Amino acid sequence: MADTIDKPVRKKKKHAAEPLYGLKPAVVHAVVEAARAGHAKQVRRLIHPLHFSDIADLLERLPSDIRVRVIDYSRRTLPPEVLPELDDAVRDEVLDILEPRQVAAAVSDLSTDDAVEILEDLDHATRQEILTEVEPEDRRLIEDSLSYPDDSAGRLMQRESVAVAQNWTVGEVIDHMRESAELPDDFYDIFVVDGRSRALVGSLPLNTLLRTGRPVRIAAIMDRDITIIPATMDQEDVAILFRDRDLVSAPVVDGDNRLVGMITVDDVVDVIDEEAEEDLLKLSGVSETDFYQDMLQTTRRRFSWLGINLVTAIAASVVIAIFARTIEQVVALAVLMPIVASMGGIAGTQTLTVAVRAIAMRDFGPGKASRFILKELSVGLANGVLFAAIMGVIAGLWFADPGLGAVIAVAMVLNLLVAGLSGAMVPFLLDRRGIDPAIASPVILTTVTDVIGFLTFLGLATVFLL
C-alpha cells in the first residue's frame, strides 16, 4: 500500500491501477465461475467478506442468469443493507426471487428510511404481502412514512431518532444513552423537545455533549437556531439545505412542530447524486439511467424522445422544402445549410445547460434572469460575429462566391443571437409554468435553432443570390 500512497496517482492512469477499495474484478470472475459450476457454498464464501456496497455492485454487474443463481444461493446470508443500495431495475429482480418473508425480515432489520426506499416502488399487492410479515410497531412506522408524498422529506426520513427534554443534564442524557436499548444505529445529533408540548426546541451535536461536564443542563448548551425540516418539504429542497448549511442530520417535524423523525446526510447524498444525474439524463432524452435495464425496456423508453425529435426534424425539413427551388439553382446552399443550423444548436445548448443547472441550484435571484438573458444575448452576438467572419471567408473561398459568404455570415449572426436568446429564455419560461426545463428545453431549442437557421440562410439566399 505504501507504494500507492507515495506516488501521486496520475489522472491519466487512474482506471488502469487496481483500486484500493471497491469490488475487485477477480472476485466478480470467481463468483461467476462458482455460480456457473453450481457451487453454492463457494459463492457464499466469496460474498461473505465483502462490504455491503460491494455486494450491491457485484449483483448489479452480474449477467442476469448468474445473478438469479447467486441470489438463490445466498438468500439466507445476504446482508439487508444490500437492498437499498441496488439500482431499481436490479432490486426488482432480487425482490422477485426472495420470498416475502425474507424481504420482510430484511425490512424489519433496516431503519425505516431504507425500508421505505425498498417498499415504495413495489406494487400495492406485493407491498402488502411483505408488510403483513413485519412486526405491527415497525409496520405502523413504515406505513406512516409511506403516507407522505413521493420525494418528500417524510419519505426520506428515518423514524428512529434520539429526543431528550431540555431540563435534563448532560449526565442524565449520557446515562440514558448507556441504558436505552432503542437507540438508532447511527446518529450525530440529539434533538431537544419541550417536556410538556413535545414541540422541538433545539438540537445538540454529540461532540458538544461529550465536551460538556455532567451537571450542565441541556437547555444551556443546545443549539436553538436549528434547521427544522417539515415532513412535506420536497427532497430537492432538503438536499439544498443540507448542502448549503453543511448539515449532518436534521429533525423532521409534523404540522404541530412535533418531532417525527430525522434525516441523515447519507440519504441526502443519494438525493444530490440523483438530482444532478436526472438533469444530465433528461437533457439527453434519457428519462432515467437505463444502464441496468434490458434491451426492450430501453428501446421503448428512448422511442418517445426520438419520436418527438422526428417531428421537430420534419418541421425543419418543411422549411427547407419551401426553398427547394432556390436550392435547385444554388446547390451550395444544401452543402452549407447544416453548418448554420448546427452552430446554432451547439451555442443554444451551451446556454441552455447553464440555465437549467442554475434553475436547479436556485441560483436565479431577483433581477438575475433579465441580466442573464442580456448576457447570453451579448455572448451570442460576440461569438456570432466571430464565426460569421470565419465561415463567411471559408464559404466565399470554397464556392468562389463572396455573396454566398456574406449570406452565411449574416445567417450565422442571426442564428447565434436567437440561440442565446432561446437557450436563456426557454428553460426559464418553462420553469415558471411548472414544466421541468431539463426535459422540455432541448426539443424546443433545437426546433428553434434549426428552423431559424434554415429560414435565415435560405431566405437571405433567395433574396440576395437569385
Next chain:
Amino acid sequence: MADTIDKPVRKKKKHAAEPLYGLKPAVVHAVVEAARAGHAKQVRRLIHPLHFSDIADLLERLPSDIRVRVIDYSRRTLPPEVLPELDDAVRDEVLDILEPRQVAAAVSDLSTDDAVEILEDLDHATRQEILTEVEPEDRRLIEDSLSYPDDSAGRLMQRESVAVAQNWTVGEVIDHMRESAELPDDFYDIFVVDGRSRALVGSLPLNTLLRTGRPVRIAAIMDRDITIIPATMDQEDVAILFRDRDLVSAPVVDGDNRLVGMITVDDVVDVIDEEAEEDLLKLSGVSETDFYQDMLQTTRRRFSWLGINLVTAIAASVVIAIFARTIEQVVALAVLMPIVASMGGIAGTQTLTVAVRAIAMRDFGPGKASRFILKELSVGLANGVLFAAIMGVIAGLWFADPGLGAVIAVAMVLNLLVAGLSGAMVPFLLDRRGIDPAIASPVILTTVTDVIGFLTFLGLATVFLL
C-alpha cells in the same frame, strides 16, 4: 408555518411560494437599496441575521457594483464561513476587495480544508501575501495540505481531528474531551492510533462512545474494519467511497499509515455535486458553470467548443458537397437529409450519456462493456427499424416517390445502428486512453452520425434513384 406543513406543496407551485429557508427576495431588494443609498450601517444590519450560506447567496446574486459596496461596508463583520461557500468567480472579486490581513484572519478562523479551498485558486504572490499574516502553526498545516496534488484527498481534508490511544478507557476519552481546548469544531468519529507507532488502528463513532460505560477500553469497542483514505487518493474516488459506504467522516493517512487529517461528509457533498455538474456541463461544451462569469470570459470559453464544432460541421458539409450533383437532380434529398443526421445524433447522444454516466459511476464491471455495446446495438437496430418504417412512409407519400422512401428507411436503420455503436464505444475507448469521455465524446459522436447520415442517405440515393 402550520399552514405550509399541512398542505403538501404541489410540485407545480414550488417556485411560486415563499420558501421556508434560504434567502428571501425582499432581503436582497432591501440590501440593494441600502447599498445604493450608501447606508453602510443598514446594510450590516440586514446581513447580520442571515445564515452564512444565505450571505454567500446574497453576494452571488448582487450586481457587481452593488456587491463591491456591500463587501466594503461589511468587511469587518462578514463571517469567515461565507468565503468557502462562494462561487469561484465571485470569491475572486471578494478577495480582491478585502485586505490580505482580513483574508488571513478569516483563513485562520476556518478549518484547514476551508482555508485551502480559499487559497488554492489564488496566484502564488497573493497566496504568499496572505499566508505571511497567518500564525506559523496554522500556516505550516495549510502549506502541508497545499503540497498535495489538486483534487486529492490531501486537499479535501482538514488537519484537525481527534485521535486517542487504544489502551484508553471510555472515561479517559470523555475526560480528555472535556478538558482539551484543541478539538475541531465538528466531528463525528474519534480515530484510534497505536500508542507507539502512531499508526491508525481503528475508529469510533461518537454515539458508540456515548453508549458505553466509562471503564470499557477503546480497543474493545472500536471499529477495526475502517475505510482509510490515502492523502493522494483522487477526490472523485473519495466521494464514491463516502456515498457507497454511507460515511460521515473518514481518517486520512500518509504513506506510513499515520493519521494526517480527516475528511467530513460536507466536503464530499460539494465534490459529488461538482462531479455530476461537471459531466453535465462538459457534455454540453461548457467547461464549468459560467453563470457568475462576465460576458467576455463566457464568450472566450465557449468559443473553442463552437470552433471544434465548426470543423466537424464543415466535415459533414464536405460529404454533402461530394453529392452536389445528386442533390441538383433530386432536390428532395436536401430537404430530407437533415432528418437522417439529426435522428442519428439524438440516438447517439442518448447512448453516450448513459455510457459517460456509467463510467463516472464506475459501473462497468468485467464483461459489462461488451454486453453494453451489444445491447445498445440492438436498441439502435430496433428503433432504427421502427423509425425507418415511419419515415419511409412519410417521405414516400410527401414526394410521391416510394424509392425515396426506401432509401431514407435504409439510411435511417444504418445511421441508428452506427449511433448506438459509436455512442457506446467512443466514451469507453476514450476513457481507456485516459481522455475524459464527457468532454471529447459528443464531438466525435456528432461527426460520426452526421458524416454517416449524409453518406448513407445521399450515397444510396445516387446509386438507386439516379
